[in-house]
Amino acid sequence: MNTQNYWLMKSEPDVFGIEDLKNAPKQTTMWEGVRNYEARNFMRDKMKIGDGVLFYHSNVTPPAIVGTAIISSNSYPDPSQFDSESEYADPKSTEEKPRWYLVNVTFKSRFKRAITREELQSHPILSEMMLFKRNRLSITPVSEEEWNSIHKILEE
DNA sequence: GCCAACGTTGGC
């Protein structure tokens, strides 16, 4: 059964931007540090290898979708939760009962031009994205129609 | 840098 999904994943470019992903070993990173249950559930329960990702730069001017990536692993416990040195350490989490999960994300493309949040908001289809309904959620599902609209815009 | 939105924590 084909269950290709699409996602939008936010990252602050000052912390880890799409160039960092492009330059990473194997152009792949662990999407560590997500500490929100809803976002975790998407990674843990819904993401599949091969799913498409819209890579979104947050907390910058202007916020924008800047490229794409691919989900490249199944979910597994986020190692940083067990690392007391890490800012993502969670003392309430144990190896037997991990609280936080992540997936690997692999670079796919950098757009020739960023598609800004403002541009998305002015688009009849893309203005309905969950991104705008759940403003603070760092991972949101993207419909196939939305995914196709993004790529259509890029061809113009 | 401000602050609204909203998720989490913890006292009761």
Add this chain to the structure above:
DNA sequence: GCCAACGTTGGC
């Protein structure tokens, strides 16, 4: 189990 206090996200 409620909810006030608190902390964080992220657009602006």
